[in-house]
Amino acid sequence: MTERPVTVHVATVGISLLDNVITNWSTRIQEVVGDADLAQDIFDNRMRIHDVRGELLDPEGEANRVSERLVKETSDQGQAREELESLVQEICPDQWPRSISAELTSLAANRRGDHQIPVGGNNDETVLLIASDTGPGLRAALFNALAMTGGDVDRVDYLPTMGSPLTLGPGRVAIVRLPGLDAEDTDRFLGAMRRLGALGPHFEELLRNPESTCRFHLTGGFRVAMPFLLGFAEALRSLYGGRITAHAQYEFSALPRSIELPLSSPRTDALNGRLAGSRDDGYFEDDPPGDAVWEGFAYEYLPEESRWRLTPFGMALRELVPATRQEP
Structure with missing residues (x-):
């Protein structure tokens, strides 16, 4: 990672991009991209972007299948990588407008209307996309990432597990698969939050320079994950203060402009033992310390x-600040 200050953009990924490009009507794609020839190229290759007809009936199996494919596509070589590079030449993600997905719109709203992350510039930037644990979610994350890098496959990384090495750099976009982010089960989502907290050491490295900042984008993405991402941002703010911010775009705004959201964040010196007695599943053995x-x-x-x-905030805080679970 560069020693220069870096701006880290973090967002979850939904499937709005696939909703716009995986369609049986080329006119819909044209309305989004604004170019008839480009729209036709995307329409002709839509099943190469994501083949909905080839989806497995088992959601977990489908997510695993797509994940294995992403590993190959983001590697340095191989047939899957060659096929992706060929597809990129056909569909030209460098020409896609920000309106093609909520994620690009959200990123652009915090970057003066520009959704493409450059390699150079006065301030290094990098993006962390947290993908839902589904086949469509992972494919949507890949093509959002390619639109952010201007179609440069070499600047897109994929982390199939939370323990995978995170090697972000200037102008790079990393996709992280977050297990459990596809269920309507509260316990699984608490587990997902616990895994999200495992990214804490990566942020310690990314924010090593005291002038580095992190911006959470909460406009698009997997909506049920928003409380988790907000909780994670609040937990990080407890550690890094005002260097952590959260942003959202007004839903009906015609301007690429975002507003900064308030984040709660207790001081780290007041955290010791505050969550003692909580188990791995998030439940307390007895009452919480300090009269709750x-x-x-x-x-x-x-x-x-x-x-x-x-x-979700408590789960993130406990993972990021181990002192919170120590017995007083």
């Missing part, structure tokens, strides 16, 4: 179960 002063903030009481459980 963080109720509704880091944990919540579930009347139907008669016990306490960490909120």
Whole structure:
């Protein structure tokens, strides 16, 4: 990683891009991209972007299948990589407008209307895309990343697991698969938050320069993941202060402009032992410490179960600041 200050952009990825390009009507694509020839090229290759007809019936199996393909496509060589490079030449993601996906629109709103991340410039920038654990979500993440790099496959990385090495650099975009981010089960989502907290050491490296900053983009993406991403941003802000910000674009705004969202963040010197007694699944053995002063903030009481459980923010905070779980 460069020693220069870096701006890290973080966002979850939904499937709005696929909704716009995987369609049986080329006119819809043309409305989005604004160019008839480009729209036809995308339309003709839409099944190469994501073959919905070839999806497995088992969602987990489909996610694993697409993940294995992404590993090959983002490697240095091989048939899958060659096929992706050929596809990129056909569909020209460097010409895609920001309106083709909510993720590009959100990024552009915080970058004066530009959704493409340059290699050079006065300030190095890098992007971390957190993909939902689904086949379509992973494919959407790949082509959002390619649009951000102007079609440069060499600047796109894929992390199939949370433990995969993160080698972000100037102008690079990394896709992270977050297991559990496809279910409507609360316990699985708490598990997803716990895994998201595992990215903490990477942020320590990315933000090593005291002038480096991190911006969370909360306009697009996988909507049910927004509380998790917001909680993660708040936990990071407890560690890095105002260098961590969150942004969103007003839904009906015609201008590429975002607003900064407020983030709660307790001081790190007040965190020791505050979440002691919480188990790996997020539930407390007994009542939270300190007369439960963080109720509704880091944990919540579930009347139907008669016990306490960490909120997404509490889960992120506990993973990022281990001192929170130490017994006082």
